[in-house]
Amino acid sequence: MEKEKDMGLRYLMELGIRPARDKKSMYTQLKKQLGQREADRLMEQVWQESDVQRLYDVKNESYEKGITFSGAYDGDIYRKACNWIARNQDVFGETILDVGCDCGIMSCFLAKLLPDSHITAIDRTENAVKVARQLAETLQLHNISFLHADLAALGEQTYDTVFSMRTVHENIANRDIQPSFAPLLEQAQLYGNTVADYGQLLAGKVKAGGTLVSIERGEKNPMFLGWLFDLHENGLALHWQRYAELCCTAVGKQTILQAITAVKKDAEADNVYAFWCSLFPMAADSWLFTGWEGETVLQNLLPQLGSMLSGYQFHTKDGDICGKYAVWKFENRGDAIVYYQGSTEKTTVGIYAASLLPEIQRQIKQLCDTCQKQGLVVRKIMD
Numbered sequence: 019m020e021k022e023k024d025m026g027l028r029y030l031m032e033l034g035i036r037p038a039r040d041k042k043s044m045y046t047q048l049k050k051q052l053g054q055r056e057a058d059r060l061m062e063q064v065w066q067e068s069d070v071q072r073l074y075d076v077k078n079e080s081y082e083k084g085i086t087f088s089g090a091y092d093g094d095i096y097r098k099a100c101n102w103i104a105r106n107q108d109v110f111g112e113t114i115l116d117v118g119c120d121c122g123i124m125s126c127f128l129a130k131l132l133p134d135s136h137i138t139a140i141d142r143t144e145n146a147v148k149v150a151r152q153l154a155e156t157l158q159l160h161n162i163s164f165l166h167a168d169l170a171a172l173g174e175q176t177y178d179t180v181f182s183m184r185t186v187h188e189n190i191a192n193r194d195i196q197p198s199f200a201p202l203l204e205q206a207q208l209y210g211n212t213v214a215d216y217g218q219l220l221a222g223k224v225k226a227g228g229t230l231v232s233i234e235r236g237e238k239n240p241m242f243l244g245w246l247f248d249l250h251e252n253g254l255a256l257h258w259q260r261y262a263e264l265c266c267t268a269v270g271k272q273t274i275l276q277a278i279t280a281v282k283k284d285a286e287a288d289n290v291y292a293f294w295c296s297l298f299p300m301a302a303d304s305w306l307f308t309g310w311e312g313e314t315v316l317q318n319l320l321p322q323l324g325s326m327l328s329g330y331q332f333h334t335k336d337g338d339i340c341g342k343y344a345v346w347k348f349e350n351r352g353d354a355i356v357y358y359q360g361s362t363e364k365t366t367v368g369i370y371a372a373s374l375l376p377e378i379q380r381q382i383k384q385l386c387d388t389c390q391k392q393g394l395v396v397r398k399i400m401d
């Protein structure tokens with residue numbers, strides 16, 4: 019991107035933010051800004067704090083701490099997110115709600131970029147809101163107001179645009195979901211249920227005809243698909259063409275943010291699953307697939323599958339399922355079979371010539387023996 023168009027970078031420079039290359043350079047920045055004692059205290063507190071709410075309070079104990087820490091840690095994320103927002107600014111209306119604003123870096127960018135809009139930025143962390151207010155004062159922004167509140171406690175008011183970035187993972191109702199090796203859509207449903215209440219709350223704040231903009235750290239997995247279904251169930255139609263994956267680094271580690279926009283419509287919304295499938299442009303002559311692409315292929319093949327020819331599930335001694343192998347024949351073609359191998363590390367789905375069945379079954383038997391030797395419990399799946 020040309021430098022003059024890189025609004026994200028310009029904004030970071032105005033705020034004096036420099037994304038840190040690694041934890042060491044982050045520490046150096048904090049030391050320079052806060053002094054050694056405070057930098058040591060902050061690093062120690064933050065890395066040891068397991069309560070995420072408390073962590074935000076500690077990080078935002080002062081303006082310098084909040085902005086320096088967030089800027090050094092997440093600077094590249096802010097830069098990419100700001101640039102995506104600048105490219106998609108037409109989806110933002112006159113009234114904007116920013117849910118989970120933390121120290122206000124994104125909210126203030128919105129206020130600067132969109133002087134004719136009014137931004138209401140909320141956060142359930144009191145210190146974060148204090149730092150965010152100070153940032154808006156420093157930048158002399160007058161089209162923004164802040165509220166110390168949880169989304170669940172907000173009144174009935176709705177907004178033209180609801181923006182929320184990196185908040186979903188903090189609003190998961192049930193974190194104990196284990197891998198199930200069930201068909202993809204069942205897995206998506208399972209994960210979607212864990213954030214359904216939050217999806218409903220967010221969607222409830224969008225005016226009819228308004229837009230939700232959600233930027234979340236994530237990947238193309240059942241959690242993401244479940245989240246899309248949640249939004250859809252609350253009347254939000256996904257704007258496919260605006261979907262973007264922002265590749266960022268946070269203290270030297272690669273991370274992906276998924277940016278989605280969805281419009282609140284009365285009538286039939288979009289087809290979420292068709293959008294999901296469009297994320298995996300499979301070559302027509304492929305026959306071996308891995309990961310969530312493989313799970314998608316299997317999901318799409320389900321209506322064509324006949325009986326299961328072999329199937330085993332693997333369990334740990336504690337009874338948790340940790341893998342599955344299965345082979346099916348097709349209902350209406352005899353020349354091919356479908357093979358599924360799923361474990362917590364890797365999933366493979368293959369479409370093979372039916373003549374390979376004995377060899378595949380021999381390999382499955384070998385894998386079962388190996389797993390048993392490793393102490394896993396192998397159970398035959400009854401079709």
Ligand SMILES: C[S@@+](CC[C@H](N)C(=O)[O-])C[C@H]1O[C@@H](n2cnc3c(N)ncnc32)[C@H](O)[C@@H]1O
Binds near residue numbers: 120185
């Ligand atoms: C990871 S930070 C992200 C901050 C900001 N959106 C960004 O991307 O830089 C999450 C913030 O959202 C706030 N938050 C999470 N869930 C919330 C909720 N239900 N209501 C209000 N604030 C929430 C947390 O207190 C925290 O400050």
